[in-house]
Amino acid sequence: MCExxxxxxxxxxxxxxxxxxxxxxxxxxxxxxYKLSNVPAQIDSYVSDxxxxxxxxxxxxxxxxxxxxxxxxxxxxxxKNMREYGFEIHKALVTELKPxxxxxxxxxxxxxxKRLRDAALMAAEAEKxxxxxxxxxxxxxxxxxxxxxxxxxxxxxxxxxxxITHGTGEVLSSEKVSELLLVTQYFETLRDIGAQSKAQTVFxxxxxxGVTDIASQIRNGVLQASAAPSQSSMRA
Numbered sequence: 010m011c012e013x014x015x016x017x018x019x020x021x022x023x024x025x026x027x028x029x030x031x032x033x034x035x036x037x038x039x040x041x042x043y044k045l046s047n048v049p050a051q052i053d054s055y056v057s058d059x060x061x062x063x064x065x066x067x068x069x070x071x072x073x074x075x076x077x078x079x080x081x082x083x084x085x086x087x088x089k090n091m092r093e094y095g096f097e098i099h100k101a102l103v104t105e106l107k108p109x110x111x112x113x114x115x116x117x118x119x120x121x122x123k124r125l126r127d128a129a130l131m132a133a134e135a136e137k138x139x140x141x142x143x144x145x146x147x148x149x150x151x152x153x154x155x156x157x158x159x160x161x162x163x164x165x166x167x168x169x170x171x172x173i174t175h176g177t178g179e180v181l182s183s184e185k186v187s188e189l190l191l192v193t194q195y196f197e198t199l200r201d202i203g204a205q206s207k208a209q210t211v212f213x214x215x216x217x218x219g220v221t222d223i224a225s226q227i228r229n230g231v232l233q234a235s236a237a238p239s240q241s242s243m244r245a
Contacts, residue, residue, distance in 0.1 A: 026105040041095030
């Protein structure tokens with residue numbers, strides 16, 4: 010078991026633990042016995058040389074990702090150099106990479122903040138979709154409500170026209186139809202106000218005659234608005 014302390018490309022000091030599996034070559038037993046006085050120290054020096062040449066080329070993240078490359082480099086170097094001393098190297102495994110405690114804590118904090126940021130973005134995106142869908146639903150509801158009100162008023166006007174002109178052969182003009190619609194809306198307004206349990210004081214014309222004044226004001230406003238473009242074109 011060899012433990013080497015070295016520095017990565019991004020200037021992080023890390024302890025690398027390498028487990029070496031070896032055996033004596035039977036035909037070279039004499040060399041294994043007498044050529045080296047301290048086999049573990051020799052293996053440790055070879056492993057240290059390889060690790061210190063490989064790790065400075067990698068960032069800390071790359072070192073964790075490429076442990077197999079470091080193991081293969083150690084195995085190749087040891088197999089080549091230790092065979093002449095009568096040893097066969099079977100494996101040289103990088104079993105652990107241990108950065109300083111402060112570095113490990115910082116890496117965990119970075120990962121934590123990244124996940125919190127991703128969670129916040131996902132929550133914001135979900136809230137955005139929720140708001141958009143609510144707005145779309147409200148718009149669709151208002152659209153359908155408007156269609157319903159339009160059909161309701163059309164049916165009311167048709168009913169009033171039929172009840173007024175039935176059997177007389179009279180045809181109501183658009184002005185009369187507008188007045189009928191205003192009368193209908195007037196009474197609907199009174200009904201809605203009266204239906205409210207907490208209705209505030211509202212001043213409205215006290216009789217249906219007030220509707221005639223409203224109708225005439227609207228009619229005059231429409232006529233004035235349509236007359237203005239005509240006068241402008243004549244001046245040009």
